[in-house]
Amino acid sequence: MLDLYHAVAGEEEEEEEAVSRPVLTGLSTQSPPPGSVVSHADTVVSLVNMVEQDRDTSSPKPYWKEFRFDLAQVPAGESVTAAEFRIYKARGVSRHSNSTLHVSIYEIAAEHANRESNLFLLDAQQLRAGTEGWLVFDVTAASSHWLVERKYNLGLRLYVETDNGLSVEPGSVGLLGRRGPRSKQPFMVTFFRASASPVRATRAAKAPRRRQPKKSNDLPHPNKLPGIFDDVHAADGRQVCRRHELYVSFQDLGWLDWVIAPQGYSAYYCEGECAFPLDSCMNATNHAILQSLVHLMKPEAVPKACCAPTKLSATSVLYYDSNNNVILKKHRNMVVKSCGCH
Known part of the structure; x- marks a missing residue:
């Protein structure tokens, strides 16, 4: 978030010369540079307070990991322009270390007592098992849905598979959860922009x-x-x-x-x-x-x-809110x- 602040602050100095860049960063093992979504957002909220859940080991495969974020602190009267889920991938050592991994992130659309939850695919990444760094997933659709109807915020579910379709436990290939170091725990970044209101420009005037x-x-x-x-x-x-x-x-x-x-x-x-x-x-x-x-x-x-x-x-000002989330506000x-x- 501090990197985003410095980048956005620099863009504000060149606001009138800004050139549009790609909307979202996609897969990145580095802290991604801000695109047009960041520079055009009024507020960027880093959501760190979450509930994490792993698949019950007594349940049949596939393996998965769920994350649910508290959106109670999102700004009122603003719309979502983009949202990203970020999870850190450590190098790790496992029997899949030479494999290609397919990491998929879903919105949990509905939960059922006697059958599997309804899922909606949001984004997927393909990477080598030896990759290390932050993985970035586009979860804009889920964030927009939750903002309109917060009762539907049932969280995100993450799956990992190998090339041959074998389900892999996310932690075994280095995907860190709440047990990881504080600086490498999963979080969600959501970009908001206030609804545009018509503004009448001041006209330069001269006497006759x-x-x-x-x-x-x-x-x-x-x-x-x-x-x-x-x-x-x-x-x-x-x-x-x-x-x-x-x-x-x-x-x-x-x-x-x-x-x-x-x-x-x-x-x-x-x-x-x-x-x-x-x-x-x-x-x-x-x-x-x-x-x-x-x-x-x-x-x-x-x-x-x-x-x-x-x-x-x-x-732009970078600050902590009352829930210890980090907010970047323009x-x-x-x-x-x-x-x-x-």
Whole structure:
């Protein structure tokens, strides 16, 4: 999850230049790089609290292992974009060490007292028995189903077979369960995204040409400025609306006991004059231009336009929830990218 955080945080810096990549990572013996599912998700939840069950040894084969995760902490009002089940495969030593293994993961669709459970195939991987590392399975269909109807969350079932169809006990070929080291225990990662809501973009506006003041009174065009965030002053020496530095420290807020990363971030803020004339470098809205004109005529009745953010971007935070699950959450509208007059 920390690797995902660092990758997503890097992508946020290049958000507008991001290129779509494969949706899911498939089989991987390394921590997989985030694909478009990760970078486009609002929330990534790592579910570690689970119930694990093995086939009763008195029952006939095939061997299997079941996992059931608690989805009580999933975000409300968000939809699943993807979900992955991850289980660690140790190298191990067994009589199947030179075999090719077929590992299948199923959703338990229904359970019955006197017969086998109904299963729905979610994903399957083929690998050499000597493989070591994390195996990643696509369980999006099950996670979506459970989110809509939580009573159907009966868990996942995993089977292992050899090339000739022989059922193999998962632990005997190195698939680690709850008895393995804490850092290598199975878990599920689910990606969520809030439902999109229509957002009306702010339009850049200029006063009609015949109402523009003389050119000598205009502020410099932004292309002629030394830098987009350099100090800019109005004719009377006051600083015009622009972005200023602001660093928010999570340590100062006392949040580092539950926030994993980052330790803080640059939030910025907007401040400055929105005095007439509102030049294009002030990113003024039509309303701000008209408000400024009315303010000139009735300063006691109508205030000046205000300096405020015109563009905001997201910041991702990695933290623990109350159940000790690790959450990677993309918080929108956290960083000021540009300022203007409103």
